[in-house]
Amino acid sequence: MNDSPVLRLRGAAFTHPGGTGVSGLDLDIAPGEAVALIGPNGAGKSTLLKGVLGLVPRTAGTIEFGARTSDAGAGPSHAANGMVGFLPQSADLDPDFPISVEQVVMQGRYRGLGLLRWPGRADRAAVRDALETVGLAELAKRPFGELSGGQRQRGLLARALASDPGLLLLDEPFNGLDQPNRDALVETLRALKARGVAVLVSTHDLDLARRVCDSVVFVNRTQLASGPVDDVLTLGNVQECFEGVEVEIDEHTLVVPGHEGH
Structure with a gap:
């Protein structure tokens, strides 16, 4: 290493x-x-x-x-x-906003996508890997607002990890x-x-x-x-x-x- x-x-x-x-x-x-x-x-x-x-x-x-x-x-x-990936003390996500756990984590890929480019196979793989790392792979399709506070924290960590920092x-x-x-x-x-x-x-x-x-x-x-x-x-x-x-x-x-x- x-x-x-x-x-x-x-x-x-x-x-x-x-x-x-x-x-x-x-x-x-x-x-x-x-x-x-x-x-x-x-x-x-x-x-x-x-x-x-x-x-x-x-x-x-x-x-x-x-x-x-x-x-x-x-x-x-x-x-x-x-x-660099960053998990802040408090997140700016509204738990009532209709967005899935998977979509929240995909936000970590947007910085590298650029304008007018949709997420591709590598982006989806990075999201899956991040969710598996934090133990939330089975909840990928669940609305983010339905997670417990601790699960939301882990979801936001997955968002930080999705950019492969x-x-x-x-x-x-x-x-x-x-x-x-x-x-x-x-x-x-x-x-x-x-x-x-x-x-x-x-x-x-x-x-x-x-x-x-x-x-x-x-x-x-x-x-x-x-x-x-x-x-x-x-x-x-x-x-x-x-x-x-x-x-x-x-x-x-x-x-x-x-x-x-x-």
Whole structure:
């Protein structure tokens, strides 16, 4: 397997026009590697993911996809060319809209189709493969709005996978899922890693980070720590990142005390 990074950030900062953002980012993600992006709400996790997609301006540092690098101030990244799949925190699909699961997943192919071109055999095969990967192949013809919340989340993941991305960005994908759907999503991510897909997943669930991910990046408006899960997922780093806020550990929600309490 090629170990050259799929994504590399060096001194990167992504800043909204209003001035909020996240900075000091140094990150490498190799093919088949899953990295947990951990921090409290408002820490800049979503901003980082949207920055990688070119949806939030990069105001410092460099970003590299494969062999292509761009400096701060350059135009939007070429992440939108199909290399990167994205599962947002909340979807813009109306569950009452009359569209099938299969049609939702096919939306992931539209970016590569161009104008006036109908989906072909390869597109339909990609949709079938994506649905099989997330365990929804038998529900392909069902109206999307009839799925449970967890099944809809998996359907939207299939939409992100349909473009055959080398890098998958997931923004708090486990929020609101029951245990069976959480387990199904974990197994899906493990299967994607085995296929060589790189994964960057934002979460505040430390147990899920341990179950799925190889490396961890702690952020709270800036990068605080990064490295292998066993080395970096420590009480000290959790205290620094989550001081005074809630965090999920082994399916329990705790308020992390500050350093002065220890």
